[in-house]
Amino acid sequence: EAGVAQSPRYKIIEKRQSVAFWCNPISGHATLYWYQQILGQGPKLLIQFQNNGVVDDSQLPKDRFSAERLKGVDSTLKIQPAKLEDSAVYLCASSSLGSTDTQYFGPGTRLTVL
Amino acid sequence: GNSVTQMEGPVTLSEEAFLTINCTYTATGYPSLFWYVQYPGEGLQLLLKATKADDKGSNKGFEATYRKETTSFHLEKGSVQVSDSAVYFCALASGGYNKLIFGAGTRLAVHP
Numbered sequence: 001e002a003g004v005a006q007s008p009r010y011k012i013i014e015k016r017q018s019v020a021f022w023c024n025p026i027s028g029h030a031t032l033y034w035y036q037q038i039l040g041q042g043p044k045l046l047i048q049f050q051n052n053g054v055v056d057d058s059q060l061p062k063d064r065f066s067a068e069r070l071k072g073v074d075s076t077l078k079i080q081p082a083k084l085e086d087s088a089v090y091l092c093a094s095s096s097l098g099s100t101d102t103q104y105f106g107p108g109t110r111l112t113v114l
Numbered sequence: 115g116n117s118v119t120q121m122e123g124p125v126t127l128s129e130e131a132f133l134t135i136n137c138t139y140t141a142t143g144y145p146s147l148f149w150y151v152q153y154p155g156e157g158l159q160l161l162l163k164a165t166k167a168d169d170k171g172s173n174k175g176f177e178a179t180y181r182k183e184t185t186s187f188h189l190e191k192g193s194v195q196v197s198d199s200a201v202y203f204c205a206l207a208s209g210g211y212n213k214l215i216f217g218a219g220t221r222l223a224v225h226p
Contacts, residue, residue: 033214042205042218043203043216045214055211103214104160105159
């Protein structure tokens with residue numbers, strides 16, 4: 001079974017530029033998550049989708065971050081404009097619909113903002 | 115709010131030593147508890163989990179017991195190997211949508 005796919009793996013941009021990350025979850029997984037992991041910290045949930053609806057975006061900086069999940073499958077996370085403090089690894093995860101189901105993580109995208 | 119606190123690293127051990135990584139949590143209700151591991155250059159992987167009090171999760175020689183009275187979920191392994199060198203994250207999930215809240219992570223380095 002294929003795992004969670006993410007691209008790109010690495011991205012370097014200058015502040016005030018925009019960037020987008022892509023995630024393809026495990027086939028059949030209804031729930032998709034985007035986490036931000038700053039160096040030396042644990043991952044922090046940015047947004048959670050169930051099918052193509054948002055169920056939690058309470059920690060998403062909505063003035064600059066946006067995310068969508070078209071057709072309830074793959075998803076994109078966008079930052080516009082980027083700030084220095086956005087430098088982090090962006091992790092995508094997916095799980096089945098159950099409330100205690102395991103989340104499976106992708107390899108992440110490492111973003112460096114100069 | 116809900117939170118997870120785990121011991122700071124790095125933890126440096128010799129091969130075959132006993133490992134304990136402490137994890138305590140604060141949560142309303144009855145959370146599920148997890149240990150995730152991140153090997154160098156790889157993504158997060160679930161190591162073990164426990165969904166109710168007194169449950170013991172185990173995998174690859176690692177164990178952790180859900181202690182509600184002490185709000186703890188300490189990770190243990192009787193004899194570590196060099197291949198166990200990684201960053202270990204304790205996490206909890208609470209509420210209806212399975213949102214994970216992670217600790218800061220503990221880096222483990224095992225030397226031959």
